[in-house]
Amino acid sequence: MAVPLRIQSDWAQALRKDEGEAWLSCHPPGKPTLYGSLTCQGIGLDGIPEVTASEGFIVNEINKKSIHISCPKENASSKFLAPYTTFSRIHTKSITCLDISSGGGLGVSSSTDGSMKIWQASNGELRRVLEGHVFDVNCCRFFPSGLVVLSGGMDAQLKIWSAEDASCVVTFKGHKGGILDTAIVDRGKNVVSGSRDGTARLWDCGRSACLGVIADCGSSINGVAVGTADNSINLGSPEQMPSEREVGTESKMLLLAREDKKLQCLGLQSRQPVFLFIGSDAFNCCSFLSGFLLLAGTQDGNIYQLDVRSPRFSSVNGLIVLIIPGITLKGNLIHTVMIVMIALEIKLK
Numbered sequence: 001m002a003v004p005l006r007i008q009s010d011w012a013q014a015l016r017k018d019e020g021e022a023w024l025s026c027h028p029p030g031k032p033t034l035y036g037s038l039t040c041q042g043i044g045l046d047g048i049p050e051v052t053a054s055e056g057f058i059v060n061e062i063n064k065k066s067i068h069i070s071c072p073k074e075n076a077s078s079k080f081l082a083p084y085t086t087f088s089r090i091h092t093k094s095i096t097c098l099d100i101s102s103g104g105g106l107g108v109s110s111s112t113d114g115s116m117k118i119w120q121a122s123n124g125e126l127r128r129v130l131e132g133h134v135f136d137v138n139c140c141r142f143f144p145s146g147l148v149v150l151s152g153g154m155d156a157q158l159k160i161w162s163a164e165d166a167s168c169v170v171t172f173k174g175h176k177g178g179i180l181d182t183a184i185v186d187r188g189k190n191v192v193s194g195s196r197d198g199t200a201r202l203w204d205c206g207r208s209a210c211l212g213v214i215a216d217c218g219s220s221i222n223g224v225a226v227g228t229a230d231n232s233i234n235l236g237s238p239e240q241m242p243s244e245r246e247v248g249t250e251s252k253m254l255l256l257a258r259e260d261k262k263l264q265c266l267g268l269q270s271r272q273p274v275f276l277f278i279g280s281d282a283f284n285c286c287s288f289l290s291g292f293l294l295l296a297g298t299q300d301g302n303i304y305q306l307d308v309r310s311p312r313f314s315s316v317n318g319l320i321v322l323i324i325p326g327i328t329l330k331g332n333l334i335h336t337v338m339i340v341m342i343a344l345e346i347k348l349k
Helices: none
Strands: 005-007 021-026 034-043 049-053 058-062 066-071 076-081 095-100 106-111 116-120 126-129 137-142 148-153 158-162 168-172 179-185 190-195 199-204 209-216 221-228 252-258 262-267 273-278 283-288 293-298 303-307
Touching (some): 005 076, 049 058, 106 137, 148 179, 148 190, 179 252, 190 252, 209 252, 252 293, 262 283
Parallel strands (some): 095 137, 137 179, 179 221, 221 283
Antiparallel strands (some): 005 021, 021 034, 034 049, 058 066, 095 106, 106 116, 116 126, 137 148, 158 168, 179 190, 190 199, 199 209, 221 252, 252 262, 252 283, 283 293, 293 303
């Protein structure tokens, strides 16, 4: 397991000043944390700062875009990247969600300052302010067209917005708790929402109607993802004929990251269970890598990589809280890594 190194978030800005300082630390598992600092001794003719590290740490390399630090005692090293640019005037408080349009031209973000805004991805120029949710907006994302935005808020409402004029064109009501995440099915005629009320719902955008409760978990659904299943995966058959308003749900899997430490997968059209996995802590987020591989992250900092096809998939339980990345457990492809600041390293077999 890699030993985590951490660094002050604005290190690039701090070290551009003479005698500027930034803190860093090393966190070996089961051992005391090692603390240190970086100090700028001056700026070279090439514009690159000359930086020295305190005892126990070494600056291996630094340029305008990154710095590579090591802690020889723990045989640990990390490369930290400087931001290309920072948009600091879009929001005034913590950003809760962010997405970029398919063409890369626009960004949309929500914040605990109660706002949701669309901005130019190239320079951060504000384009639209989307107003209509009563409380905080928890999630926002572009439709595949890049011209429409889907959002979910603590007011238990799901809304669709025009990115061109900021108008709210559709509002979905039906959840009894705040909406925590959403997913768009295929081209966007249907969408899925996950809520604090423990339900995942499928919605018809054209008629502003709920097509059904896909799952009722009894626990908050923190994250949702929709992916196309590999042909080898049995999604089951629906007990009732699907509505003609369901578009693109066939052969789709719905993944739910739950607060009760469970990761649940169902056939989106069939509503039949595919698997239920118990992790080490509450699952916060999830995503499909392919038609059979997926990733899910937990509150305690673990990321699980799971292979839905594995015949021994169900044998893994919550007692397994950490598996060294890159190790295959008799064909059961499950790996976990620790998130450290914004650095993430995953080794895939």
